[in-house]
Amino acid sequence: MVTPVEAGKAIVGKRSGRLALGTALCALTVAVAPPLGFVHAPEAAAAPVQTADQLLARYQKLSQQAEQSAEAMHNAQIEYDKQRRIVADSKRASADAQQSLTASEKSLATLQQRFDAVVRASYMGRRTNDMYAVLTSDSPQTLLDQMSGLELVARRSAADLNELKTVRAQTVAKRTAADEAAARATQAVSDAERVRGDLQKQRVELQLQAAQIRVIYSSMTGKQLAALAGPKFDFDPRAVPRGTAPALVAVQAALTRIGDPYVWGATGPDSFDCSGLMVWAFKQAGKTLPRSSEAQNAAGTPVDRNNLQPGDLIIYYPDAHHVGMYVGEGYVIHASTFGVPVKVVPLDDAGPFSAARRY
Numbered sequence: 010m011v012t013p014v015e016a017g018k019a020i021v022g023k024r025s026g027r028l029a030l031g032t033a034l035c036a037l038t039v040a041v042a043p044p045l046g047f048v049h050a051p052e053a054a055a056a057p058v059q060t061a062d063q064l065l066a067r068y069q070k071l072s073q074q075a076e077q078s079a080e081a082m083h084n085a086q087i088e089y090d091k092q093r094r095i096v097a098d099s100k101r102a103s104a105d106a107q108q109s110l111t112a113s114e115k116s117l118a119t120l121q122q123r124f125d126a127v128v129r130a131s132y133m134g135r136r137t138n139d140m141y142a143v144l145t146s147d148s149p150q151t152l153l154d155q156m157s158g159l160e161l162v163a164r165r166s167a168a169d170l171n172e173l174k175t176v177r178a179q180t181v182a183k184r185t186a187a188d189e190a191a192a193r194a195t196q197a198v199s200d201a202e203r204v205r206g207d208l209q210k211q212r213v214e215l216q217l218q219a220a221q222i223r224v225i226y227s228s229m230t231g232k233q234l235a236a237l238a239g240p241k242f243d244f245d246p247r248a249v250p251r252g253t254a255p256a257l258v259a260v261q262a263a264l265t266r267i268g269d270p271y272v273w274g275a276t277g278p279d280s281f282d283c284s285g286l287m288v289w290a291f292k293q294a295g296k297t298l299p300r301s302s303e304a305q306n307a308a309g310t311p312v313d314r315n316n317l318q319p320g321d322l323i324i325y326y327p328d329a330h331h332v333g334m335y336v337g338e339g340y341v342i343h344a345s346t347f348g349v350p351v352k353v354v355p356l357d358d359a360g361p362f363s364a365a366r367r368y
Contacts, residue, residue, distance in 0.1 A: 061230065061232070064228070064229065065229070067225065068222060068225045068226065068237065071222050073330075075215055075219055076273070076283065076330055076346065077328070077330045078211050078214060078215040078218065079273045079282055080283075080284065080301050081211060082211065082274070083284060083300045083301035083304070084304065085205050085208045087301060087304055088204070089198075089201040089202070089204075089205050092194060092200075092201045093198060095194040096191065096194040096195055096197075098194075099187060099193075099194045100191050102183075103184060103187035105187075106180060106183045106184035109183070110177070110184050113173065113176055113177040113180050114177070116173055117173050117174070120170055215273065222347050226347065234348070237348060237349060238348075238349055239354065239358065241352075242353060244336070248337060248338060249261065249264065249336055249337055255291065255320070257319060258293060258295075259291045259294045259296070259334070259368075262289070263351075264342060264353075266289075266290075266342075267350070267351055267352055267353065268350045268351060269281060269351045270350055270351075271344045271345060271348070271351070273347070276288050281344040283302060283331050283333065283343055283344050284301050285300075285344070286342075286344045287302075287305060287322060288300060298368060302324065302330055302331060303329045305322055306329040308368075309366030309367055309368045311366065312365040312367045313365070314365060317335045318337075318367070319337045320335065320367070321334070321335040321366065322334060322366045322367075323335055323341050323356060323359070323362065324362075324365065325362065325363055327363060329363060329364070331343070331359070331360050333356075335365070339355055339356055340353050341354060341356050343359050
């Protein structure tokens with residue numbers, strides 16, 4: 010085998026310059042060739058170049074996944090806040106029940122002392138029973154009066170005691186129920202915290218997805234960006250009826266945000282995600298909507314697609330991860346995805362229709 014040194018010697022030999030150079034190159038090639046029986050590991054294949062359509066499809070898929078992650082985070086926050094309120098209410102109910110129980114126990118103890126006194130008096134031979142009244146009465150009328158009085162006291166005391174025992178039993182049951190509710194709520198908060206922790210990881214994943222989306226977006230050509238934005242539709246906001254009804258006020262408010270950017274988790278006033286736009290618009294009408302599209306789908310009044318009115322919320326996809334607002338004439342306004350501003354589109358262009366809700 011020719012070594013690199015021998016190849017060098019060939020270069021400075023008696024042959025002509027061009028021939029010597031050719032010989033040297035051949036020698037170097039032989040010198041660096043692997044020995045027989047040795048096989049190089051194959052190099053990693055270069056990533057295939059994506060076509061414009063593939064790049065756009067990947068962008069849209071990542072955008073949908075990011076929106077799902079964002080709406081899941083909203084749902085987790087809603088559930089977490091709900092469980093925290095349940096814990097506070099349950100603890101207050103448990104404390105109130107404890108106070109009621111303590112008061113009942115004091116009253117029961119007081120009444121018990123009174124009955125104990127009656128028992129001791131009877132044992133000592135005082136006027137505490139009908140037989141004593143018979144022996145000591147000097148006339149039938151006195152006997153009746155004494156017996157009536159003793160019977161009245163006995164009935165009253167027995168009624169008080171029975172009532173107090175009933176109240177005490179109810180109070181104990183109430184306290185037990187409140188304690189159980191507090192325990193359940195505490196466990197629910199623990200579960201919510203766990204879920205929230207898991208979703209915090211999803212938030213990190215969302216940030217990574219967002220970074221990928223921005224990178225892809227920045228590499229898109231004008232043609233791809235135009236395809237992402239979709240066609241422009243002529244919709245005159247003046248076609249929407251005006252009025253003081255919350256739904257109409259919300260529509261007019263939403264239409265003022267046309268052109269604002271889409272930002273994950275944003276609720277305005279100058280950037281939005283899909284459910285955030287709904288929340289902001291109805292807030293201008295004095296109404297509070299749930300924060301996530303899924304929660305917005307769970308609330309409100311169901312509306313048939315054939316009976317839509319301006320201000321109705323249109324829920325998209327089976328998992329309800331997207332939402333828009335009906336503005337009339339078959340159009341909706343929505344915040345769709347990163348890189349596409351808030352705009353009005355035909356109802357079915359915003360996604361696959363799932364349901365409609367009226368607030």
